[in-house]
Amino acid sequence: MNKISVTALLLMVTTLSTPLCVQSQEHPNLIMTKSGVEKIRKHLGQVPLFDATLKSVKEEVDVEIAFGIDTPIPKDFSGGYTHFRHKQNFKFAQKAGALYQILQDDKYAVYVRDMLFQYEAMYKNLPAHPQKRSYARGKLFWQCLNDSNWLVYMSQAYDTIYNFLSAAERSTLENNLFRPFADYISLENPKFYNRVHNHSTWGNAAVGMIGLVMDDEELIQRALYGITDDGLPVGGRDNDGGIIKVVGQKKGFLANLDEPFSPDGYYTEGPYYQRYAMYPFLIFALAMHNERPELKVLQHKENVLLKGVNALLNLSDADGEFFPLNDGQKGMSYYTASLVSTVNIAYHYGTKNPQLLSIAEKQNQVLLDVSGLDVAIGIRDGKAQPFTKKSINLSDGIKGKQGGVSVLRYGNEELSLVFKYAAQGLSHGHYDKLSYSLHEKGDEVIQDYGLARFVNIGQKGGGNYLKENKTWAKTTIAHNTLSQNTEMHFDGEYATASTKHSDLYLYDDTKPNIQVVSATEVNAYPGTEMHRTMAMMKLKNFDKAFVLDIMKVTSTSKNQYDFPFYFIGQVIKMNFSYDSPSSLSALGSANGYQHLYLEGKGKPSSDTTQFSWLGNGKFYTLTTATNPSDELLLTRIGANDPNFNLRRDAALMIRRKESGNTIFASVIEPHGSYSPVSESSVNSNSNIAELEIVHDDESYTAVAIKDLSGTVSVFILANLNASASQKHQLKIAGKLYRWTGAYHFTDK
């Protein structure tokens, strides 16, 4: 009731004051622009996807307006009502602002204005959020991060109705809401604001965007370059264990743009966080492009933002789901809203890559700005081309010198191998040097666990990271790589891990039937060197491509090595016997082992151990060279997980004790299919008869794969020289091999 009369009053004031207001800047000019709006209005009714998006946005905003504005006193974690409501508010305010510009219907401006004044009334006296878990509490939300989200969106909403408001109204909002809000997330929370981290990116963008709307140069500078003297001590940790202040590190938006992106556009935290960060990166860069084009923020670091879009899209499976490198929630895909902006902006401000249009087509919605209009016009005009993902090697590190991530692909994503030899990935990194995951189309074959978190599901630890993220998901044994003496890489110490990275040895995706990536890691276990080589092959006697995996270990000490394969599916067959315990106990007590049940323990019955499973209607076989003294462990996640925070997924693990130098050589072979509808089982057996390490010394490693017809294919790697022009020769079992380049391969 009170609200209505205030609204009515404000409406009068607005009507009176607008004509008197002197415009120092044009509005909108942040994301929407005056000329952009004119162009959009001119095309209304002529561009199907744009019109459809406009209609659906209008429908949802109209429902919200009818529902009424609610700005509850903050109380809940993510997953709770107040969190949800404030998040809805900023999203709908931004949309309503766009509708106001496009449809020129005042009801949308009134909705935004009224909402902003409700916030203004509340914010003045608002204390920090009552939930105290965050290292940097917000006011509307439990962490400054979400408050920053709010400001990034609300800045856009404010810009769109700027001219609708009176100078007095603007002054009230700016003095009581926007400036204090910007100061709170920056000056009052430098530990949140002044880092190189996706959190800070959001903070920087938020401050910068409202600065641009208010034409406040100080805020813009603070956004671009951070807070000069933040008074923070060196060190300090956030909730994820990430270090807050690093000596000599730059800060602000440009630093955040410089550091986490490699020159190839790979974002060091991985695609899940890149997806999240792309929005503030692009939206503020675009705002700068519109308001301060001379600073060329959008083109910063040789167009790294646009390269980042390409890298991100390439880090997805055939269904568009991002590979869950580091902390990543499975199922997140390029269908998410922030990727709509990402794809639209990259198309419009980039090279108008027609392949992006096919993704926009799948997304089936566009931004309500000129970039969205442009995309929708391109689709209307039949310009879309399929987004073809090929093999790609992406460097990590500010200068591209800190390892990287490779994706080897065969065919039309029939098989995709994601091989990680990157840096730690900031606080969201996992201790998984030289790990990989394998995918057939959109299905996981050998999985990366991802994160242990139910994002925004309040009942599960407030929707935040669960403790099992640290005790399981980040651990080394949770990944498809080598664990030594049941320890984690770098002993699980972030301070060490964050200064190290693996190194690329070889990447070659130029040949049609074999692609190779190879990398080394010498820091994860001091005294032990790992050299892993993964080759994706399509041999003529095989129906499908497969992966050869060679992990060569050199160590100054005797160790126990664990080497797991987190297969997805149901066990079909193996060529070894094992004992099944009558009750299940944890495999260890720390470093992730406490979460693994041991379901079976066996010994190889042959030098070639085979293990088959059926997953998502397809058969797979692991064929691996084993020693008679190896242990073969069948494990399942779930021990010491009283709250059922982990999935009950299985693995086969090779355990090799008392070994110094050793080598693991395996093939993961997809074959055949099964349909419960036709009930026909096709090619359900492996085509491999034998896998043998036929040579292994400091200089060369050779593996022979014999298929069921007796045909033998030999892969030889030169371990010490990856030069493409180096000549090699090696005699194996009386036969002389000569070749040029880092590897030799015979597919007979």
Added chain:
Amino acid sequence: MNKISVTALLLMVTTLSTPLCVQSQEHPNLIMTKSGVEKIRKHLGQVPLFDATLKSVKEEVDVEIAFGIDTPIPKDFSGGYTHFRHKQNFKFAQKAGALYQILQDDKYAVYVRDMLFQYEAMYKNLPAHPQKRSYARGKLFWQCLNDSNWLVYMSQAYDTIYNFLSAAERSTLENNLFRPFADYISLENPKFYNRVHNHSTWGNAAVGMIGLVMDDEELIQRALYGITDDGLPVGGRDNDGGIIKVVGQKKGFLANLDEPFSPDGYYTEGPYYQRYAMYPFLIFALAMHNERPELKVLQHKENVLLKGVNALLNLSDADGEFFPLNDGQKGMSYYTASLVSTVNIAYHYGTKNPQLLSIAEKQNQVLLDVSGLDVAIGIRDGKAQPFTKKSINLSDGIKGKQGGVSVLRYGNEELSLVFKYAAQGLSHGHYDKLSYSLHEKGDEVIQDYGLARFVNIGQKGGGNYLKENKTWAKTTIAHNTLSQNTEMHFDGEYATASTKHSDLYLYDDTKPNIQVVSATEVNAYPGTEMHRTMAMMKLKNFDKAFVLDIMKVTSTSKNQYDFPFYFIGQVIKMNFSYDSPSSLSALGSANGYQHLYLEGKGKPSSDTTQFSWLGNGKFYTLTTATNPSDELLLTRIGANDPNFNLRRDAALMIRRKESGNTIFASVIEPHGSYSPVSESSVNSNSNIAELEIVHDDESYTAVAIKDLSGTVSVFILANLNASASQKHQLKIAGKLYRWTGAYHFTDK
């Protein structure tokens, strides 16, 4: 090489002899007919779905013809090559025969003829199949069942090329192959042939179909009425434990049509086996319709076959997958080939129900006969209407007096409850009286386990039933019903179970916001009576419909009751605490309990126990009235399963000890949703505050559901009189309720 010259020779003989041959019958006239073929040829090129099917069948048959004919010496179980090959052969022969008729290209007739003569050459001296597991070994396959499949298809193939062959060729095939084949699966295997069982249906149809083609009245009579004097002793068991000979039971095709189908068309073994049996039922009935229309086999038992099609289609979820009642493999759906014939034949020979066309449209293929043409024309002419599945109650038993199965549905299959109060279901039945499963659209909410078998996957027990089918899948504790003293219903004895059935108490699907099914079981545990009532409700304070479940138990003794809920998904929250064992052990040693791990054990902390999970992106909460002395067990399947034959699925189980009469009252409430793409969690909490049994005596049971707003809805069931006209009154907590009919419901 030899083959080619024989072929050439035969070709000459054919050419010479055909004009001399006297036709006693017209051919084809089994499934394809002369007039049908003429009609098809007249429409070629004018009916898109028929033309597309023809094109694709032609393509696959051409590939097979190019590949060459292989009729290997039988060796393998299902899942192995020889099994697969012979199965492919009969399927392709039948298709090639149809192509020959439609396209009139001799190469298809030659292919069928040559294949038949290869079989003729082999069959003469063929011993029984070398795999000895079956109670009735075939010759080409490990069981007579598959040999019968062969003959059902090959009869059609033979019929289509009958006139292409010379009399001498026909005589050779009939004397050396078809008649001995028919005799082998019938006279020599009466234990297979002379039962009421889907096996026998295939056998009967096979003998009858070849009899019709050969115009052999003796075989036709044997098909319709079985073997008069089979010399079998009463009793005997097949591989699944089913009884072979029952005193006084009829035999032959008509008996198989009479007995397993109820007057409503429910097939007592359940939809998975009905789907399998529909093909021989319909195809032989259709052949009889074409050849012996006066016997009205297709219309037998008041059109029970066509009613069966309707029943079968209604026993599927929103994705068309059949509910896995009894032994049923999950994923089997109406997209399977036998359902194409089923739907096409039911449309053409039935009432031309336009809703069947929408299923044919989804199947995207039709039969290459007049029924398929008719369906394709209907689709082309825009006659298809959505197949709308509503609630349905299907009686079981030859006269519909042996219990049944109900499916309650809300909305457009938003919620489907499958409640089973049927007879045992022959040898494929499970010991699961008054059990149920719950489905939201195509996703399982509370699952029925289905079978323990990897059909046609040779590596898993030859693709046959695994021993865990008996030790787990058939047991009572594997189902969502009451287990008493850790025993199975009927002590797991088929001989007893097969003579008993549950009884319907009440079925009412006439009201928009509440539907009720209620049934009783008095034989499963002698001395204990179960009366289960399940109501599907949509209350106005709730977003979605939910299910109220009341299991009233009356017993003359004190017992331990176990009452499980096999939820599908990840645990989100509960309102009770529990201990988690540090190692997992089996919950019991027999009756299925040996396969359950105990993952947690707790006590109710309130009279209203709640437990929530997230499955397939949707939230669910079980709310159940508990006693302070109840135990709440968190179980997971997988103990004593060394070969990983079982899925690691979870359940919450209420254990109530030392109880005689008792009652379990629960609500299973779907609510909200979660998307990993938007990461938004909607309505993730239950809307129920309290569930209370407010009255329970011999005559009446009443349950009150209080929602979070405090609104209370009361459901009262009259336990002793289900008459719709009976007047009742009952005072509960001082309030008088008056109503007419078996139940009262207030949704305030």
